Amino acid sequence: MAVYTDISDAELEAFLARYELGAPLSFKGVAEGVENSNFLLETETGRYFLTIYERRVRREDLPFFLGFMQHLARHGFPSATPIADREGRLLGELRAKPAAIVSFLTGLSVRRTTPTHCRAAGAGLAWLHEAAQGFDQTRVNDLGHAAWAGLFERLRGEAEALKPGLEAQIAGDVAHLAAAWPTGLPEGVIHADYFPDNVFFRGAAFAGAIDFYFAATDALAYDIGIALNAWCFEPDGSFNVTAARAFVAGYESRRPLLSAERQALPVLAHGAALRFFLTRLADWRSTPAGALVRPKDPLEYERKLAVHRAGLALFEAAP
Amino acid sequence: MAVYTDISDAELEAFLARYELGAPLSFKGVAEGVENSNFLLETETGRYFLTIYERRVRREDLPFFLGFMQHLARHGFPSATPIADREGRLLGELRAKPAAIVSFLTGLSVRRTTPTHCRAAGAGLAWLHEAAQGFDQTRVNDLGHAAWAGLFERLRGEAEALKPGLEAQIAGDVAHLAAAWPTGLPEGVIHADYFPDNVFFRGAAFAGAIDFYFAATDALAYDIGIALNAWCFEPDGSFNVTAARAFVAGYESRRPLLSAERQALPVLAHGAALRFFLTRLADWRSTPAGALVRPKDPLEYERKLAVHRAGLALFEAAP
Numbered sequence: 001m002a003v004y005t006d007i008s009d010a011e012l013e014a015f016l017a018r019y020e021l022g023a024p025l026s027f028k029g030v031a032e033g034v035e036n037s038n039f040l041l042e043t044e045t046g047r048y049f050l051t052i053y054e055r056r057v058r059r060e061d062l063p064f065f066l067g068f069m070q071h072l073a074r075h076g077f078p079s080a081t082p083i084a085d086r087e088g089r090l091l092g093e094l095r096a097k098p099a100a101i102v103s104f105l106t107g108l109s110v111r112r113t114t115p116t117h118c119r120a121a122g123a124g125l126a127w128l129h130e131a132a133q134g135f136d137q138t139r140v141n142d143l144g145h146a147a148w149a150g151l152f153e154r155l156r157g158e159a160e161a162l163k164p165g166l167e168a169q170i171a172g173d174v175a176h177l178a179a180a181w182p183t184g185l186p187e188g189v190i191h192a193d194y195f196p197d198n199v200f201f202r203g204a205a206f207a208g209a210i211d212f213y214f215a216a217t218d219a220l221a222y223d224i225g226i227a228l229n230a231w232c233f234e235p236d237g238s239f240n241v242t243a244a245r246a247f248v249a250g251y252e253s254r255r256p257l258l259s260a261e262r263q264a265l266p267v268l269a270h271g272a273a274l275r276f277f278l279t280r281l282a283d284w285r286s287t288p289a290g291a292l293v294r295p296k297d298p299l300e301y302e303r304k305l306a307v308h309r310a311g312l313a314l315f316e317a318a319p
Numbered sequence: 320m321a322v323y324t325d326i327s328d329a330e331l332e333a334f335l336a337r338y339e340l341g342a343p344l345s346f347k348g349v350a351e352g353v354e355n356s357n358f359l360l361e362t363e364t365g366r367y368f369l370t371i372y373e374r375r376v377r378r379e380d381l382p383f384f385l386g387f388m389q390h391l392a393r394h395g396f397p398s399a400t401p402i403a404d405r406e407g408r409l410l411g412e413l414r415a416k417p418a419a420i421v422s423f424l425t426g427l428s429v430r431r432t433t434p435t436h437c438r439a440a441g442a443g444l445a446w447l448h449e450a451a452q453g454f455d456q457t458r459v460n461d462l463g464h465a466a467w468a469g470l471f472e473r474l475r476g477e478a479e480a481l482k483p484g485l486e487a488q489i490a491g492d493v494a495h496l497a498a499a500w501p502t503g504l505p506e507g508v509i510h511a512d513y514f515p516d517n518v519f520f521r522g523a524a525f526a527g528a529i530d531f532y533f534a535a536t537d538a539l540a541y542d543i544g545i546a547l548n549a550w551c552f553e554p555d556g557s558f559n560v561t562a563a564r565a566f567v568a569g570y571e572s573r574r575p576l577l578s579a580e581r582q583a584l585p586v587l588a589h590g591a592a593l594r595f596f597l598t599r600l601a602d603w604r605s606t607p608a609g610a611l612v613r614p615k616d617p618l619e620y621e622r623k624l625a626v627h628r629a630g631l632a633l634f635e636a637a638p
Contacts, residue, residue, distance in 0.1 A: 008430035023522065026425050028359065031348030040347065040359065042425065106345050106361065111327035203342065 005037045005052045005095055012041075012050075015094055018085040019101065021045050035213060040104070047104035049080060052097050057213055059098050064139045066090040066100055068132070068189055068215050073103075077131035078200075078208030080105045107200020107207035115246035118231050121199050122250025124206035125191070125227060129220050129255060132189040141192065141216035143279060145181050145271050149174050151278045158285050162298060170274070173305060177271045182219070182264040190223040192216055195230040221261040224251060225268030228312075229276065229304055237303040244314055262315070270308035277301035324356045324371045324414055331360075331369075334413055337404040338420065340364050354532060359423070366423035368399060371416050376532055378417050383458045385409040385419055387451070387508055387534050392422075396450035397519075397527030399424045426519020426526035434565035437550050440518050441569025443525035444510070444546060448539050448574060451508045460511065460535035462598060464500050464590055468493050470597045477604050481617060489596070492624060496590045501538070501583040509542040511535055514549040540580040543570060544587030547631075548595065548623055556622040563633055581634070589627035596620035 007015075012024055022044025030038045030049075037052040053062060066082045070090065073081035080102035082090040092099050110117050141147075152159075152174050160167040191198075192214040200207040224247070232244040248265070251257070280298035326334075331343055341363025349357045349368075356371040372381060385401045389409065392400035399421035401409040411418050429436050460466075471478075471493050479486040510517070511533040519526040543566070551563040567584070570576070599617035 009427050010431060012427075024427055025521065027427055029350035030359075031350050040349075108328050108331075108343055108346055112329060202344065 005054070005097060007039065007050075007052070007094060011094060015050075015092060015099065016043065018087075018092060019083060020086060021048065021083065021101070041101070048083065049102045049104060050099065051102065052094050052099045054097065057098075061139065061213075062091055062098055062100070064137050065212050065215060067137055068135055069102065069212050071135040072128065072131050072212075075131040075134070077128055078105065078206075079128075079212070080208075080210055105200060105208050105210060107202055109197045109199060110201055111196070113196050113231050113243070115240075115243045116204050117196075117201065118243045118247040119250035119253075120201065120204060120206040121194075121196075121227065121231060122224075122247035123253050124199060124209060124250075125194055125223060126251045126254035127206075128191060128194075128209060129188055129223070135189055138217040139189075139215065141190075141218045143192070143214065143275055144216065144218050144222075145177065145275075148271070148274055148278060149178065151282070155278060155281050155285070158281050162281065162284075163302065166302065169305070169309075170277070173270070173274050173309070177267065177274060180267045181271065182260065182267065185219040185221055185261055185264060186258065187217060188220050189215055190218045190220060190226075192218065192223065192226060194223055194227045219261075219264075219268070220255075221257065221264055222268045222272065224248065225265060225270075225272040226275075228265070228269045229273050229301070233304060233307075237300075237307070239307050239312065241313065244312075248314070265314055266308070266312040269312055270305070273301050273304040273308050277305055324373070324416060326358065326369075326371070326413060330413060334369075334411060334418065335362065337406075337411060338402060339405060340367065340402065340420070360420070367402060368421045368423060369418065370421065371413050371418045373416065376417075380458065380532075381410055381417055381419070383456050384531050384534060386456055387454055388421065388531050390454040391447065391450050391531075394450040394453070396447055397424065397525075398447075398531070399527075399529055424519060424527050424529060426521055428516045428518060429520055430515070432515050432550050432562070434559075434562045435523050436515075436520065437562045437566040438569035438572075439520065439523060439525040440513075440515075440546065440550060441543075441566035442572050443518060443528060443569075444513055444542060445570045445573035446525075447510060447513075447528060448507055448542070454508055457536040458508075458534065460509075460537045462511070462533065462594055463535065463537050463541075464496065464594075467590070467593055467597060468497065470601070474597060474600050474604070477600050481600065481603075482621065485621065488624075488628075489593070492589070492593050492628070496586065496593060499586045500590065501579065501586065504538040504540055504580055504583060505577065506536060507539050508534055509537045509539060509545075511537065511542065511545060513542055513546045538580075538583075538587070539574075540576065540583055541587045541591065543567065544584060544589075544591040545594075547584070547588045548592050548620070552623060552626075556619075556626070558626050558631065560632065563631075567633070584633055585627070585631040588631055589624070592620050592623040592627050596624055 012027055024043050026042035028040045030040050035056045036054050039050040041048045041050045070082050072079045083101040084090055156167050159170050198211040199209050228244050231247055232240045234240055277298055280296050283295040284298050331346055343362050345361040347359045349359050354375045355373050358369040360367045360369045389401050391398045402420040403409055475486050478489050517530040518528050547563050550566055551559045553559055596617055599615050602614040603617050
């Protein structure tokens with residue numbers, strides 16, 4: 001939950017004057033999004049989200065993120081569309097911070113995901129990858145596999161402090177993944193944070209995705225690896241292979257995977273677990289006690305890493 | 320900002336099954352309300368607020384609060400209406416806490432109030448008092464004037480710790496108010512927390528009031544005293560008599576005050592400042608460092624008390 005920057009009615013009206021959205025009717029800070037301040041805004045023309053980007057999002061990345069969201073919406077993918085101001089700009093400024101208005105996306109995120117949700121979410125991710133095709137900007141994935149060794153070097157002590165012996169285990173993960181990481185897989189812009197709280201449903205049907213502020217150019221199948229960690233583990237840490245197969249089957253209902261992509265999924269998921277472990281560990285260390293946002297527990301991903309080390313049995317037999 | 324109790328999609332659906340509101344379409348925690356957890360809920364039939372009452376609100380008071388809100392709505396006052404479930408109950412339960420659904424009220428609260436807002440807000444408060452007539456329940460104002468001496472006894476040391484010499488000054492306020500407190504003024508159910516963040520506008524026009532969880536039976540003019548503190552002081556602590564006169568004139572445009580009520584306004588406002596000083600001081604002490612909700616500064620009301628001690632020149636001449 002987060003509203004880091006508070007906005008007065010006068011500031012809101014001055015900001016809205018740049019848009020053709022009519023007068024504000026309602027404005028509420030929303031306890032959603034860890035990275036930014038989010039407000040639900042109703043005007044005479046409809047409902048919107050106003051986002052103020054806090055320090056974690058780099059200003060120079062915002063044209064990519066907003067341009068990508070606009071591209072997705074223009075190609076029929078259900079996601080929040082950035083709203084241009086009278087001069088065609090997607091990005092404005094509030095209290096000296098970047099700010100944008102996006103359309104309101106209806107839907108509910110699901111806390112306890114079932115294989116049915118996983119199948120729908122998998123199909124939704126393939127839809128996203130399809131709609132992303134033709135987007136003409138690229139962004140290096142600065143949290144992608146090339147960054148992990150460097151990230152880990154700064155966190156060795158933290159890993160060991162979290163759990164004795166963990167430093168050596170993570171060093172093993174880093175080395176294994178550097179050697180085993182696949183090359184030549186189909187690339188495109190990936191969501192890179194396709195977690196259940198960023199996916200909306202209407203009933204059991206996929207209704208859209210939000211929060212594209214980690215989107216980057218990378219292997220499309222790596223997005224599946226991220227999602228398998230986020231969607232297919234039980235609260236007790238065990239891997240739900242039924243849910244994982246449902247996710248992949250849903251994905252393949254729209255975009256069949258190459259044989260190389262299917263074979264790479266276990267190592268991609270292992271790498272994705274390392275990525276979220278490392279960034280959570282960094283947040284865990286840097287978050288002061290009493291901060292408004294409680295950092296996510298890195299141990300959740302440490303347990304997933306242990307599952308990946310044992311090998312992920314995703315499919316009944318090699319294809 | 321506050322969402323103390325988080326709710327899963329499954330819990331929401333189970334709760335909604337008791338109502339005739341249709342399936343949920345959207346559900347967002349709202350950073351609004353210090354006392355409770357609030358969620359903006361959209362279903363197939365419209366938009367609502369779901370509130371989970373946290374420990375500060377006494378469960379046995381909720382039928383009064385919800386009944387009062389229902390009474391106001393039925394008598395045409397613009398406020399959130401509690402929604403009854405299929406069995407006619409206004410109050411339900413979520414995670415073993417009381418919970419209710421109310422209708423969504425459109426409007427914007429104003430940060431920097433002008434005399435124009437004050438006039439409209441005053442008229443809105445008179446409207447509230449009119450609409451409240453005929454409500455057949457009563458509730459003792461447990462934060463009213465009879466409670467202040469006892470509250471202060473427990474906070475003497477805190478007052479002195481906040482500012483040397485303050486204990487004696489507050490003791491003087493308590494004694495003065497006990498002696499000067501008016502009796503025989505017209506009573507009814509008052510809002511008792513009619514602050515700018517609880518009042519909605521559409522443009523400059525009054526659009527309604529929310530947050531009736533301090534409502535109680537008391538002198539109607541005491542509600543004006545509370546509001547004068549909340550609406551008519553500048554950020555530098557000075558009293559804006561133009562704003563105060565506008566508030567009272569707005570109130571009197573719907574409900575002319577008795578001469579005794581007008582004369583009592585300075586002492587009622589003084590008492591209201593004491594009430595908010597004392598409760599803020601109590602919260603200041605009891606809030607642990609790093610709590611999600613930052614307590615409001617009692618010194619703001621200490622400065623208002625100083626203005627009241629000097630005497631509030633509300634009207635040009637005695638009526």
